[in-house]
Amino acid sequence: MITVTGASGQLGRLVLAELLARLPADQITAMVRDPAKLSDLAGTGLRIVQGDYNAPETLAPALAGTDRLLIISGNEFGRRVEQYQALVAAARAADVGYIAYTSILRASENPMYLAQDHRAAEGLIAATGLPHAFLRNGWYSENYAGSIAQGAGTGGFIGASGAGRIAGAARADYAAAAAKVIAEGLTGTYELGGPAYTMEDLAATIGAVAGRAVSYQNLTPEEFTAALIGVGLPEGFAQVLGDSDRFAAEGWLDTGSTQLAELIGRPVTPLAEVVKAVLG
Template sequence: MTILVSAASGQLGRLIVDSLLARGVSASDIVAGVRTPAKATDLAERGVRVVAFDYDAPATLEAGLVGIDRLVLVSGSEVGKRTEQHKAVIDAAAAAGVTGIAYTSVYGATESTLPLAPEHVATEQALAASGVPFVLLRNNWYIENYAGDVARAAETGVIAAAVGDGRVAGASRLDYAEAAAAAILDDARLGQVLELAGDESFGYAELAAAAAEVTGREVVYQPLSEDDLRTGLTAAGLDEGTIGFVAALDAGIAAGALDSSDRTLSGLIGRPTTSLVAALRPLV
């Protein structure tokens, strides 16, 4: 079985390739699809075939998927363009006769109030319409997303957000990468919707405490109102679209969009998910 991992030169994609190799998949059976092949020479040196695979260039998608059995479609990073990009990949996969797709969606996509959700829902709908068997990997928050918050906390001693008492069941990128590898290798997972979350949810006071532990200084959580948040982001020079996105994200977290006690992720990867402190420590 030949597996193509898209966005394989990115932070998650590389870890998925690593996880496939760790599960005993031969490097010759893994294809790394990347926008710029020169950025994946390290994968080629490990025996992984590297192909151009640009979500905005359909010809590369068609060529890259020739002879591919399974596809791990890592969601793109260009918010606002992802529906069209993902549909191009799905269409190419269907035309190439791919027999299974694993897609990295967002936690609770169809009910989520997060501003990230609509593009993921549209992609899930495109998968359903494609006729290609698929498994949805609805990932909760990546703890590594807090790298900027921890860096600022190391300087200011403060993590400020308008999330109230909202909790986040985050996990590390490696946890989600291992889940993607496990799912794409298991025929029984096709047709499933996997809601993937960390074993232990945390509030932002706990995030501040974890940041204090890894930075070695006192860090406190400063709750903000939405107006305060918008004022601060405006002062930082962010544009109105970005400010609205961040405000909506915080509002979704405050409303519980990322809270969970689900243990599907740890069950899938066969170990507890990475703790908050353990995931934050390499970011310092």
């Protein structure tokens, strides 16, 4: 039995679809805090269980019978380490035999704020002594959906990653890799990303797809953070994005690894395809 957490999320749903194409549905469990969110998948035959990272008592029962667990990282900054502690303790209590975890590129030394919790999660999982896989995902190219829409609509977008190279890939690529790893019980640390692009490259790609000139304006991380707050992003999230771009400019979202294409057995989705999908 394979259990996937975060199964109602954008990545989780794509992982479930990949697993359903690979395995009998009765070997797949989707763990969600609100099972109603997966009601559209009830007819597939997969098992849907309730589990909330913030309610530790729900987790071991949710994981009962699980041989391999895929933990999709959470999105509540400031609470994630305690959530992972609870999940890993529950996995041990439920006698789970293997854990895979969606992490970040070079998690062991990555200086981004976002990497701190991933580093802690990897440490907790490694300390179990269980066979495990760290799926160190690069940026989802869909993270730039707002920039893509802005660029296509107005001819420009902003950021603070300078000439930093982003080894991005489509969410679907990372999902396919995660499904392969968990379905086959592969172990190890995987640095996952696609062919790298800069924001100038992204501007050119948006321009080519939208049929107009698109320019990228680079700001300081502080200016970028302020601009994001100015258009209504919560301050904490804007700071996380500013911090991420600061270190992206230094190359921390780049990787020379080709493990993603190797795992999925096909080239990573071209950036232009992601741009087209975002623009509908």
